[in-house]
Amino acid sequence: MRVTKMMAMLAALAAVAGCATSQGDSDSAAIRQGEAAASAQCAGCHAIGPSGESSRKEARPFRAIAADYSEASLLRELEAISEVGHYQMPPRPIAREDLQALARYISSLRLPRRRRP
Ligand code: HEC
Numbered sequence: 001m002r003v004t005k006m007m008a009m010l011a012a013l014a015a016v017a018g019c020a021t022s023q024g025d026s027d028s029a030a031i032r033q034g035e036a037a038a039s040a041q042c043a044g045c046h047a048i049g050p051s052g053e054s055s056r057k058e059a060r061p062f063r064a065i066a067a068d069y070s071e072a073s074l075l076r077e078l079e080a081i082s083e084v085g086h087y088q089m090p091p092r093p094i095a096r097e098d099l100q101a102l103a104r105y106i107s108s109l110r111l112p113r114r115r116r117p
Contacts, residue, residue, distance in 0.1 A: 006079070027104070034105025037098040038062065045088075050109060058087075066110040075103040 038048040047054040047061035054061050069077065078099045085091035094102070 009079075030101045030104045031108045032105075033098070034101035034103070034108075037094070037102050038105055041092070041094070041098075042102075062106045063109040066106050066108075069106075071103050071107040074106055075099060078102055 035048070038046075042048055042062070045054060045056040045059040046065075047063070050063055052061070065074070078094060080086075081089070082094040082099060083091060
């Protein structure tokens with residue numbers, strides 16, 4: 001039951017993320033929002049920008065994470081992190097619009113090398 005509800009929610013999130021892709025303005029707004037959320041909530045452990053090392057070495061730089069995950073799978077990963085926490089991080093609900101913005105921001109880190117089709 002709970003899983004079904006979560007799937008529905010993820011589908012909704014993915015749909016919204018899909019919309020943002022076709023709109024350049026909301027796209028960059030989401031990226032800026034994601035960057036702000038990352039610097040507030042993630043930068044303590046992860047390198048969040050296009051260069052630099054993570055302050056916690058097991059926490060991979062976001063640009064490396066970006067290379068391994070699609071935006072949709074990132075969104076699922078972040079959703080799980082938001083519910084159950086990860087590693088030393090206690091569960092900390094991430095606001096829904098931040099989840100999406102974070103996934104978009106992290107994905108944007110790989111755009112300079114691999115342009116969107
Ligand atoms: C307290 C330190 C800490 C904070 C804060 C933190 N992380 Fe992490 N994160 C880690 C560590 C450590 C790992 C890797 C552990 C491992 O792979 O064994 C990790 C792994 C991840 C992964 C999986 C990456 C992979 O290598 O596949 C994602 C995605 C992620 N973090 C996203 C985030 C996001 C988004 C935030 C901010 C909302 C965040 N993290 C904040 C410590 C942290």
